[in-house]
Amino acid sequence: MTGVGLGASMVQSMPLFGKEITIEEALTPVDVALKKRMADVALNAARAKGATYADVRIGRYLNQVIATREKQVQNIANSESYGMGVRVVAFGSWGFAATNNLDNDSIARAAEMAVAIAKGNAKLLTEPVQLAPQQGFGEVTWKTPLEINAFEVPIPDKVELLLGVNNEALKGGAKYVNSNLFMVNEQKYFASTDGSYIDQDIQRIWPTFTVTGIDPAGGKFETRNALSSPMGMGFEYLTPKDSEKIKGGPVTMYKKRYDMLEDVREATAHVAEKLKAKPVDPGKYDLVLDPTHLFLTIHESVGHPTELDRVLGYEANYAGTSFLTLDKWESKQFNFGSKAVNVIADKTEPGSLGAVGYDDEGVKCGNWDIIKDGILVNYQTIRDQAHILGLKASQACCYADSWQSIQFQRMPNVSLAPGKIPLSAAEMVKNVEKGIYMFGRNSYSIDQQRYNFQFSAQLAYEIKDGQIGGMLKDASYQSNTQEFWNSCTQLCDQNDYRLGGTFADGKGQPGQVSAVSHGSATTRFNGVNVINTGRKLG
C-alpha cells in the first residue's frame, strides 16, 4: 500500500478524518468570543425561522496517529476537522444541518436548513419532541486534567518509544510486532437557546501493540496484544510509576500509569508460552476476570442493554434492542445480578474516556446507579427521553462524534463497583478449586438483545486448588447475561480497581463512534460454561 492509501486507512480508523495541520496551529484554540458570535448567528437564525429550541456545536477535532511495525514507521499523520452542527426543535420535530463554511451567511443557511428539515420530518411525526428542562450555564469551560499534553511531545520522542517497544519484542524472539499511538483532542463549543455557552477541551490517548510469534514447523501462530487501556489522559499515562503497578501475579497490571516496554517484554514471553499452551477441557469453571478483560464484558452485557434508546426500539435496525424492557425496571425487583453486583454510570471519573464537564446538549455531567444490589434501577438517558422514566432532568448521555454528526444517546462510563471487604486478586485465586484466570480482551460477540454472549481473553491461566498453573488455549466462555451476573460471587477491593475502555464503540445509522471506559476490580464468577474453540483445517 502506498503512502496515500496507508495514511488514509490509518486515519480513517480513528474517530475522525480531516485535514492535516501543524501541531502549533492545532494547539491554538479558536477564539472563544468568535465562537460565541458564530453560535449566536445560528441560534438567532433558527429562532427567526420558528425553532422553539436550538443548539449549536462548533467542533475542532484533532487526531495524531503514529503506526509502526518491526523496525519501521508505517505512518505519521496529523489531522483536523472543523465545522458547525445546528440542531433544532421546530414544529415538534428534530431537524439538523451542518456546515464547515463558517461565514455568517453559511451559518444562517445551515440553521434555516435544520428548521426546514424539522418541518419536513414533522409530517411523519407520531409524538412531538419533549425536552427535559435544562438551565443555561452562561459562559463556562471544562478541560481534561492533564500533566503532559500529548500533542506537545515531539514526534521523534514518540517514534523512539514505539520503535523501542518493537525492538524489545524482536530481541525477545517475537517474529512480528506492530505498535501504535493514537491521540485525540476534541475542542468543542456548545451553545443553546437555554443560555449556555460551554467551551470544552478534551484529550484522549491510546498506546497499543500486537506481538506475533510463529511456529513454522507446526504451522502455528499466536499473538498477544498490549494490556494498556485507552484513557482520558495526557502523555503522563506513558510515564511508568511503580505505585501504579500491581505485581505478584502471572501478569503485571497497570492502573493510571502504563509501562509499555515492560508490558511488551512480558507479552513476548507470553506469545512463546501460548504457542505451547494446553488446550482447555470444556466444562464449568469458576472464572477470575481481570479488569483488562472484564471491561468489555461489562460494556457489552451491562452498558448496551441499559441504553434507553435501544430499550425503546430506536436502534432496532442496527445494534438491536434490549432484554431490559421497561416493565423489568418498573417492577423494581428485576434480578439482574447477585447482591454483590453494583453498577454505576458516570461521566466524571478522572482519567476515564467518558469524563467531560457537560454533554453534547449542554447538561452537566454526574453519576447514578444502574444496578443496585443486583436490581435494575435505572438506564442511560438524554433530554428527549427523561420524561419516559419520569426523570426531571437528563442524565447527560448525549454525544456526537463530529460537528457534522447528529448527537444522540451514547453510553457513559459504566463501571462495576469494587468489593467493600479488603481482598487482593492473589487472595481471591487461593480459594478457587477449578478455575481460569483471564486477562485482556480478545474475541467478543453478543446477541442483539444482549442475552447470549461469548468472550475470550488474551491470556487464560488454569487455576487448580488455589494455585495458578500453566496457560490454556482455545478457551471461550459462553453465558447468558442474567445468569452470568448472578454467578458473581466475589469482588476485589478498591486497590485493585482499574479502568479499561474502547476508543471506537459503534452505534447509529449512519454509524458513529464514541470512546468509553469501564472500571472494575478483579471479579469472580462461579460455574461458567467454557468451550474449546480449537479446530483443524484439512
Next chain:
Amino acid sequence: MAILSKEEAQAILKKVLSYSKADSCELSLSGSDGGNIRYARNAVSTAGQISVMDLAVSATFGKKTGVATINEFDDASLQKVVKRAEELAMLAPENPEFMPLLGPQTFQESATYNAKTAAITPDTRAEMVGKSLQVSKAANLEAAGFLENSTRFNAIMNSKGLFAYNKGTDVSFSVTVRNQAGTGSGYIEQGFNELDKMDTLTLSKIAAAKATGSAAAKAIEPGKYTVILEPLAASDMLGNMFRGFDARSADEGRSFMSKKGGGTRLGEQLFSENVNIYSDPMNPEIPSATWTGDGLPVKRTQWVENGVVKNLAYSRYWAGQKGVEPVPFSRSIVLEGGTQSLEDLIKSTEKGILVTRFWYIRSVDPQTLLLTGLTRDGTFYIENGEIKFPVKNFRFNESPVIMLNNVEALGKPVRTGSGMIPPMKIRDFTFTSLSDAV
C-alpha cells in the same frame, strides 16, 4: 462542488502537483454528495444531507514519505497541504518498503454511475421510506429502517504521469420489522448502483412476512445441522474469509492461507470441488472501480477454481519481494452457483435450518478462521422439504473454510453487498448454544 468531472478533477490535481518540490508526489482527490433518512417505531427519527471533498497528498524524498490531507481548495490551502506533506516527509524515518510510483496505466471504463440515483432528493428518500412504513402500519407491525444514497468520485494523479478517475452512485436500504409483542422479527437489506432496481415496498413486505413467520419460535437443541444460508447470511461469513486472501500474511505464517513448514496454500485444494470464486469490476450487476489507490489496473481475477486456490492478492511491494506480478483485490466478488432458487434448496432438504441472517460475527481463531456469531431476524426448521416452524436463535462457532468444504448445493447468486452470492446448503454447521433474543 463535491462531485467533480474528470476534467475538473484533473485540473485541480495538476495544479497541486505543480506546487510539489518532493522527489515524487502522489495525490488522491475524492468527494461525495448524498443523504440519508432513518426511522424507528414507525416514524422518521433523523434525516440529513452531507457533501464532502478531501485531498490527500503523499510526498516522498528518497524513501521518506509524509501524508497530509485537507478539505479546503483555494490556492493557498492547496500550497499549504503540499508543504505540510513535505515537512512530515522530512520528519519521517526512511520506509524500506517504499515503492517507486507507477507511470501511466490503461484502465477499463467502469459502469458505476447512474444518473437517476445521482438525482435522488430528500423527497425521493421520504417517499421510499413512506412505502416501507405503509407495509408495517397496515400489518400492525413496527418498522425501523435506514435509506441512504450517495454520488461519489475518486481521482488519483502522481508525478510519474499516472491519472485515474471514477464516478459512481449507490443507494442502500435496510429495514427491521417486528411484531408488537416483540416475539417476531424480520430483516432485509439491499444495495444497488441503480435507483430503478430499488423497491422498498417489496423488500419491506419480505421483512414483514419474516416478522410474522418467526413469531413464537420453538427451542431446538444446538448441535450440527444442515443449514440453508440465505445469500445475506452466507455473504457475512465469506466476507471474513475473503480478507484472508492476502499473500503477505500467508507467507509470514500468520493466516489460514499459511502452509505448515512455510509458504502459502496457493495451488492447494482448500474447498469443495463445486466452489468457484472470482472478482470482476466489470460485472454489470456489481460494478466497481477498475483501479486501486496506487494506480494498479483491476481486472477479472479467479481466486478459487473447483475448490483450488488459484490466486492470492500481492501488493506491489510483496510482489517485488516474491518476484511475481502484483495482484490487486476487488470488492466485486462472485461466488458462482447454479440455477436453483432458495425455495428449490429448501425443497431438497430432508432436515435442516434456514438462516436469514447472522449477527455480531467475530473472529475467534485466525489460525482456522473460526468465527462466532448468532442467527437473527428469522430462523426456521425445515423437514421433508418444507419450512415447519420458526426456531429460537442460535450461537454458532464455525469456520467459513470448513463451511466451504461441506457444500451440498449452491443456488443462483444474487447481489449481496458488493458481491454476487448464492443461497447455500451446507452440512454439519455447528450451533453451540441457544439465545433468547428476538
